[in-house]
Amino acid sequence: MTTPSPQSSPARGTRVRGTRQAEALVSVLGNLTGFHSAQDIHAELRRRGERVGLTTVYRHLQVLSQGDTVDAIRDENGETLYRRCNTGGHHHHVTCRACGRSVEVEGTAVERWAERVAAEAGFVDVDHTVEIFGRCPDCA
Template identity: 30%
Template sequence: MNFIFLDRPRPLSLTCIMGNRRKHSTACPRKVSEKKEQLKAFLKQKGFKSTRQRDIIVTEFLKTGEHITAEDLYRKINRKNREIGFTTVYRTLKLLTKSGFATERLFADNLTRYEPLSAEEHHDHLICLSCGSIMEFENLKMERLQEKIAEEFGFCIITHKMEFYGYCRECRDNAPA
């Protein structure tokens, strides 16, 4: 790996703007508890158990918002809850992913990041090579074009990944020649 931003401390700043409209980055408290209810129902239905750890992890994860690694989420939680282990954080994120509450993304820095999934929305990413910030966007034209291309190939898209690596407005001037 030789992306520039890998050699710097990884900031977690996350701007969330859509192609045309703006989008909420951090879920509001109402939504958080709503999601937690959904998850609880899901667990019960599957015969899984609700535990204190899961509750804490899920809460923190939903609060955090987006694009967090298992490691970072663990560290965040560990500050206040020394007894929750990395493995449990990791497994909870996997559980959330499998049950449709989160998605897993492998970025070019070879770190897997998780983000809460809000059903309908699928977005793409702009990743700044200087400050490491990850911005999201969603563009209808893009989605349509993708469908069209796939059709041309007789290809049936299940999911896609689209990432731009470059320099954000704030960092453009620092960009190497």
């Protein structure tokens, strides 16, 4: 998940126009559990009778994941997966590589580390992505 640091301004275009397609996408995400690929979300939209192209789904998901509406993570194969954000605000996920269960966690130490490392390299207005994978208690 990539999100702006507290010092940065909100990203432009982090809202999707209130189109029927965007509303249907957010509705589908609200009804799904766990993380899903854009292709899976597109298939669910089509199953519900929505006429929306896969490119439109990708575009909306990209914009929504820059704000607090949608969480995005990359799985171990590098595919981006999406779900409706449960908490809003900046957070990270620990995801089970066996069953896909995901838990939202805060990482205050990670936040400080990312800012410090970037500052030492002369960078400002820093974003970061942290993805943690393991095996949940049920799969361990």
